[in-house]
Each structure stands twice: as C-alpha cells, then as structure tokens.
Amino acid sequence: xxxxxxxxxxxxxxxxxxxxxxxxxxxxxxxxxxxxxxxxxxxxxxxxxxxxxxxxxxxxxxxxxxxxxxxxxxxxxxxxxxxxxxxxxxxxxxxxxxxxxxxxxxxxxxxxxxxxxxxxxxxxxxxxxxxxxxxxxxxxxxxxxxxxxxxxxxxxxxxxxxxxxxxxxxxxxxxxxxxxxxxxxxxxxxxxxxxxxxxxxxxxxxxxxxxxxxxxxxxxxxxxxxxxxxxxxxxxxxxxxxxxxxxxxxxxxxxxxxxxxxxxxxxxxxxxxxxxxxxxxxxxxxxxxxxxxxxxxxxx
Amino acid sequence: xxxxxxxxxxxxxxxxxxxxxxxxxxxxxxxxxxxxxxxxxxxxxxxxxxxxxxxxxxxxxxxxxxxxxxxxxxxxxxxxxxxxxxxxxxxxxxxxxxxxxxxxxxxxxxxxxxxxxxxxxxxxxxxxxxxxxxxxxxxxxxxxxxxxxxxxxxxxxxxxxxxxxxxxxxxxxxxxxxxxxxxxxxxxxxxxxxxxxxxxxxxxxxxxxxxxxxxxxxxxxxxxxxxxxxxxxxxxxxxxxxxxxxxxxxxxxxxxxxxxxxxxxxxxxxxxxxxxxxxxxxxxxxxxxxxxxxxxxxxx
Numbered sequence: 001x002x003x004x005x006x007x008x009x010x011x012x013x014x015x016x017x018x019x020x021x022x023x024x025x026x027x028x029x030x031x032x033x034x035x036x037x038x039x040x041x042x043x044x045x046x047x048x049x050x051x052x053x054x055x056x057x058x059x060x061x062x063x064x065x066x067x068x069x070x071x072x073x074x075x076x077x078x079x080x081x082x083x084x085x086x087x088x089x090x091x092x093x094x095x096x097x098x099x100x101x102x103x104x105x106x107x108x109x110x111x112x113x114x115x116x117x118x119x120x121x122x123x124x125x126x127x128x129x130x131x132x133x134x135x136x137x138x139x140x141x142x143x144x145x146x147x148x149x150x151x152x153x154x155x156x157x158x159x160x161x162x163x164x165x166x167x168x169x170x171x172x173x174x175x176x177x178x179x180x181x182x183x184x185x186x187x188x189x190x191x192x193x194x195x196x197x198x199x200x201x202x203x204x205x206x207x208x209x210x211x212x213x214x215x216x217x218x219x220x221x222x223x224x225x226x227x228x229x230x231x232x233x234x235x236x237x238x239x240x241x242x243x244x245x246x247x248x249x250x251x252x253x254x255x256x257x258x259x260x261x262x263x264x265x266x267x268x269x270x271x272x273x274x275x276x277x278x279x280x281x282x283x284x285x286x287x288x289x290x291x292x293x294x295x296x297x298x299x300x
Numbered sequence: 301x302x303x304x305x306x307x308x309x310x311x312x313x314x315x316x317x318x319x320x321x322x323x324x325x326x327x328x329x330x331x332x333x334x335x336x337x338x339x340x341x342x343x344x345x346x347x348x349x350x351x352x353x354x355x356x357x358x359x360x361x362x363x364x365x366x367x368x369x370x371x372x373x374x375x376x377x378x379x380x381x382x383x384x385x386x387x388x389x390x391x392x393x394x395x396x397x398x399x400x401x402x403x404x405x406x407x408x409x410x411x412x413x414x415x416x417x418x419x420x421x422x423x424x425x426x427x428x429x430x431x432x433x434x435x436x437x438x439x440x441x442x443x444x445x446x447x448x449x450x451x452x453x454x455x456x457x458x459x460x461x462x463x464x465x466x467x468x469x470x471x472x473x474x475x476x477x478x479x480x481x482x483x484x485x486x487x488x489x490x491x492x493x494x495x496x497x498x499x500x501x502x503x504x505x506x507x508x509x510x511x512x513x514x515x516x517x518x519x520x521x522x523x524x525x526x527x528x529x530x531x532x533x534x535x536x537x538x539x540x541x542x543x544x545x546x547x548x549x550x551x552x553x554x555x556x557x558x559x560x561x562x563x564x565x566x567x568x569x570x571x572x573x574x575x576x577x578x579x580x581x582x583x584x585x586x587x588x589x590x591x592x593x594x595x596x597x598x599x600x
Binding site: 031033036091094112114120121130140143156160161166167168 | 334336339384411423426431443453464468
C-alpha cells in the first residue's frame with residue numbers, strides 16, 4: 001500500500017465515510033440552546049481527520065477485521081478532543097484566530113461564551129463516546145480507553161503543552177524544550193490516537209511500545225512540517241492564517257534549525273517511524289505507512 | 301445524626317481532611333508553565349465541598365466501611381468538574397466575575413488564557429482520577445464512573461444547562477423551563493455526586509433510583525436557595541458578588557415564585573429528599589440527611 005495506491009484510497013474513503021456518519025450521529029444537534037449547533041460546527045465537515053485515521057489504521061494493523069465499535073468510538077473521541085482544543089485555541093484570549101479550515105472560527109460564528117461551552121461539552125462528549133451504555137464495548141476496555149485519553153488531553157499532555165506554548169511567546173527556546181512542548185501539545189494526542197486504536201484491537205504490550213515509537217516520530221514530524229508550512233504555504237492552502245507563528249515571534253523548528261534543517265529532520269523522523277513498524281511485524285501496517293508519508297509530505 | 305450532632309461533625313471533618321489531602325496530592329503543582337498553580341488555585345482551600353461530601357455520604361450510607369479509593373476518587377472528580385465550571389463561568393465572556401470564594405477569580409489572578417487552559421485541564425484530570433493505573437479501582441467500576449460523570453458534565457447535563465442559562469439572560473422563563481435548566485446546570489452534578497458515591501459502594505439499581513430521587517430534590521432545592529441568597533445575603537457572606545442575577549435580569553425562582561413562594565418550595569423539596577431516604581432503608585443515611593438540611597438552611 002502506498003499513497004497513490006487504490007487500496008489505501010479505498011480504505012481511507014471508507015473510514016472517512018464511517019467517521020463522518022458516526023460524528024454526525026453522536027455530536028448531538030439536540031443539545032440545548034444552540035450548543036448543539038456550535039458543537040457540530042466545530043466538528044463536522046472539516047479537518048483532515050488525521051487522528052481518527054491513525055486510530056483506525058492502528059486497529060486495522062492489528063485486527064484486519066472491519067472497524068469495531070471500540071475503534072470507531074476511539075477515533076471519534078480523539079477527534080472531539082482535537083476539535084475542542086481548536087475551538088478554545090482560536091478564542092481571543094488565546095490565539096485570537098478568525099479563520100479555521102477556511103471558515104469563521106466558532107467564537108466568530110457563535111460568540112465567545114458559546115464557543116467556550118461548546119469546547120467544554122466536546123471534551124465531556126469524548127468520554128461519553130468511550131463509555132457506551134449499550135454493551136458494545138466491554139467495560140474494562142472502556143476504562144483503559146478513558147485512562148489513555150484523559151492523560152493525553154490533560155496537564156501531562158495537550159493542555160500542558162499549550163501552557164508551555166503560552167508561556168514562551170516571544171521568548172527563546174532551545175531544541176529540547178521545543179521538542180518537549182510539541183511532544184505534549186500535538187504529540188500526545190497523535191500518540192494516543194494510535195494507542196487507543198491498538199488497545200481497541202487488543203494489542204499486547206510489546207506492540208504498544210513499538211507503535212508508541214512510530215507515533216512519537218510522526219507526532220514530532222507533524223509539528224516540524226507545521227512549522228515549515230507556516231513559512232512556505234499561503235493562507236488559502238492552509239485554511240488558516242499563514243505566517244502567524246513568525247508574526248507572533250513564536251519559537252519554531254524553522255527558526256531553530258533553519259528551513260533546510262527542519263526539512264531534513266522530517267526525513268529522519270519518517271525513517272524512525274517506518275523502522276518501528278518494521279520491528280512490530282503487524283498483520284497489515286499499510287495504512288500506518290501511508291499516513292506517515294502523508295504527515296511528512298502534506299502541503300496543508 | 302443531625303446538623304449539630306457530634307457524629308456528623310466528626311465524620312465531615314474527617315472527610316474534609318481526606319478530601320483536601322487527596323486534592324492537594326492529585327492536582328499537580330508539577331503541571332508545566334504555571335498551569336499547575338492555576339489549577340491548584342482553582343481547587344484548593346476553598347468551597348463548601350458539597351458535591352464530594354454528598355458522594356462520600358452516599359458511599360457511607362451503603363457500605364458503612366471507611367472511604368474506599370473509588371469513593372474518594374469519585375468525590376475529588378466531581379469537585380474538579382465543579383471547580384473547572386466555576387473557572388470558565390467567571391471568565392469575561394461568561395459571567396465576568398472578579399470575586400469567587402472571597403478571592404480574585406482565576407482569570408484575574410492568572411490571565412484569561414491560563415484560566416481557560418486550567419479549566420480544560422481540570423476536566424481531563426477528573427477522568428484521570430477515575431481511571432487509576434494502580435489497580436485500586438476495578439476496571440469495570442472505572443468505566444461506570446466515567447460513564448456517569450461524562451454525561452453529567454456534558455451537553456445533557458452541566459454544559460447544556462449553562463447554554464440554556466446563557467440563552468435566557470434578560471428573557472422571561474416559565475417555571476418548567478427554569479426547573480429544566482437547573483436540573484442540568486446544577487442538578488446534574490449534585491445528582492451524579494450521589495450516584496457515583498453509591499456506585500463506588502456497589503449499590504443495586506433499586507437503591508440507585510431512590511438516591512436519584514433524593515439527589516434531584518436537593519439539587520433543585522440548592523438552586524432555589526441560591527436564588528433566595530442572591531437577594532437576601534451580602535457579598536461578604538456569599539464570598540461572591542450578591543444581587544448579580546437580579547442586576548443581570550436573569551430568571552430566578554424568586555422572580556418567578558416570590559421570596560415566600562421560593563422559601564416554601566425549599567421545604568417541599570427537603571421533605572421529598574427525606575422521603576426517598578425513608579424508602580431506601582440504607583445502612584446509615586445520617587450524613588445524607590444532614591447534608592439535605594444544610595442545603596436547605598445554608599446562608600452562603
């Protein structure tokens with residue numbers, strides 16, 4: 001399977017269809033007083049769905065079977081956490097961004113208070129999805145998935161990374177500190193996406209460790225590419241404001257390593273990810289390989 | 301056991317000591333870049349701890365045994381959700397409050413961005429507490445606790461109630477709509493506090509239903525008393541700005557039923573709560589009875 005391969009295209013098209021249908025079913029229009037509209041606006045019809053695809057790709061790599069309820073719920077849960085973080089990140093007191101995925105951001109469209117609540121409700125909904133009351137996911141699996149997601153989303157993971165980011169605007173930052181920040185801010189959620197997909201397919205601890213190595217490498221590569229695109233792409237291609245990090249004087253891998261150094265770094269990380277997959281000897285790691293390639297070669 | 305009874309005083313003093321110690325241990329100072337300080341400021345040394353006490357009282361009513369890990373973690377988790385909701389509620393885009401529990405609110409003390417992140421991280425931490433990796437809570441119990449908390453905190457519960465509240469500032473609201481709003485906004489978390497305490501002590505479904513009736517009655521009573529205090533108490537006693545709802549032209553039980561009508565309503569709800577306990581025939585419901593009394597008779 002490679003990026004231009006029909007097998008991957010078919011698989012990802014099928015997954016995206018499942019994901020959109022599931023998100024549309026589970027993000028409730030019925031939530032009161034406009035909250036449902038704001039939640040759906042934040043989640044539906046947008047985004048590359050990289051995290052859920054990583055989750056489903058990891059599940060597929062292990063099981064080979066059609067998507068299980070646990071895997072699909074995990075995939076949607078990581079996307080909800082990602083979506084909520086974007087809603088809050090875009091708010092005036094944070095990045096003050098008005099454009100996201102080519103559309104007005106949630107607080108522009110629905111007001112700041114509703115954006116705040118929608119983000120909060122999306123985080124809770126992620127844990128709802130992981131704990132269905134219909135018996136479709138065994139209770140011990142539900143608990144393990146919640147364990148993993150809570151830690152990735154919270155102070156040790158994404159929220160902690162955002163706090164570091166916030167504290168360093170306009171300040172110098174060494175490569176180790178920058179890596180640590182992104183390991184939490186972006187990496188933790190990419191990593192847990194793979195982890196939850198693997199967990200939902202019953203991965204053993206040896207496989208979980210190798211998949212963690214894969215996920216950590218592409219998690220960091222994702223951020224390096226983000227920094228590269230911030231200086232090389234335009235806003236229309238990105239679907240968000242380009243040049244923003246530079247303008248805000250944020251430390252980035254490009255400001256630290258130079259453009260060529262950053263590009264070389266993505267190649268090293270890509271190879272690390274593929275080596276981890278080689279060692280894991282999974283049933284069908286094709287989708288994981290193509291997703292790694294996409295992370296490194298994406299143009300938005 | 302009654303409110304002036306040594307047995308309740310001893311029990312609640314012991315519980316509060318346990319709770320403060322557990323929260324101080326579990327809300328991490330180590331969270332990066334000031335996030336830990338903001339999280340701790342939001343949670344420690346403040347609040348009546350009504351939700352965690354209800355949780356521990358329900359567990360005690362069923363088990364009679366010393367506080368279990370599941371009960372203590374549940375108690376702390378509900379307090380973290382409550383604390384995060386206050387942090388976000390106080391922000392300028394919501395209630396724009398500068399005083400909470402007699403101290404500057406989190407966004408005043410730490411800035412809006414850090415307050416937003418601290419709230420987000422506290423919500424994730426609640427689910428972390430419910431899913432310990434040390435084997436102290438059985439995985440199926442972890443799952444049931446996460447199930448309950450996610451639903452109470454999210455769009456069907458607290459966040460949904462806040463959205464209704466937001467949408468009705470300055471608008472008329474009938475009694476049924478006002479009840480529905482508070483059932484979600486305040487009631488859901490009070491209810492789930494009792495529910496999780498009972499779950500953690502292995503309650504059967506019959507008992508859970510009766511305890512739900514108890515919790516719903518005192519949840520509504522809590523809000524009616526809140527509305528009464530908003531017009532009868534001063535800011536120093538409340539530890540927050542009094543008269544705020546009136547000034548903001550928010551619909552309240554006092555504006556709807558009059559002060560005497562609202563007071564009469566609290567007595568009816570109190571009796572409903574006690575009747576549910578009578579029917580449940582629990583091992584030791586003394587603490588639940590005193591807490592119901594405190595909800596109705598509190599002056600702040």
